[in-house]
Amino acid sequence: MLQLKQTYAAAGWRLGDDELPDHLAVVLEFAAADPEAGHRLLTEHRAGLELLRLALTDDGSPWAHVLDSVSATLPPLAGDEREAVMRLAAQGPPEEQVGLDPYASPVFLPDPVVGGPR
Incomplete structure (x- = not known):
């Protein structure tokens, strides 16, 4: 980005x-x-665009035609780019990590209150 x-x-x-x-x-x-x-x-970013195009096509998305048009304006995929598309597909989507971890390391988090008010 x-x-x-x-x-x-x-x-x-x-x-x-x-x-x-x-x-x-x-x-x-x-x-x-x-x-x-x-x-x-x-x-x-040709490999990523191609992966997106293939995914939209596989899903039957009407947006696949937009990617078909964009891809038609670009040079054909070369051997290395084809391999990059296959690697991206094999890796799958990135995992979301934002907001999943506590704000501090567990070592620094206070111990849970045991036997507190109910």
């Missing part, structure tokens, strides 16, 4: 607080405004 933010900033783009730099609609809007930099971004 940092690379995307840096690319946008270098082109004079500033995202709103409610916009995620890796949201496909944001990336496509940027690519429409700055075709050279946008094409480079899309090509650099």
Whole structure:
């Protein structure tokens, strides 16, 4: 995400607080405004886009056609990119870690109150 933010900033783009730099609609809007930099971004993330395209197609999503169109504007997948898609698919989605851990290490958390008021 940092690379995307840096690319946008270098082109004079500033995202709103409610916009995620890796949201496909944001990336496509940027690519429409700055075709050279946008094409480079899309090509650099070709494996992820292809994985998304395949997943949407497998799910029968009407959005799959959007990814079909985007993929049609990019160079075909090379051997290394095909392997990258397979690796991404094998890894599965990232696990959400935000908010799952306590604020402090268990060593520093107070002991639970035993026998307190009921």
